[in-house]
Amino acid sequence: MTVPDWLKIRDGGLVKGLNDRTWLVETGGAPNYRIEVLPAKGQFTCAILQTNNGKRLDEGKVYPSKDAALAGGLEELRAKLGW
Secondary structure (H helix, E strand, O other), X not given: OOOXXXXXXXXXXXXXXXXXXXXXXXXXXXXXXXXXXXXXOOEEEEEEEEOOXXXXXXXXXXXXXHHHHHHHHHHHHHHHHOO
């Protein structure tokens, strides 16, 4: 997965998690958000969680593929952060 420009300009990055469905979004050198791609009604969704408190930030949107769910999750996170 390519790091989105909005994350790069804030010195952020993506790190693969412990399994094939989990990604960590780093900002300031720390993993501040976790994105998990999950099955949903024959498609996929993403759970976006703050790592410091477990608060969910996702909107429960459904996507046609795992890659689309990850990209959509990153876009949902960007919107929630106001970036």
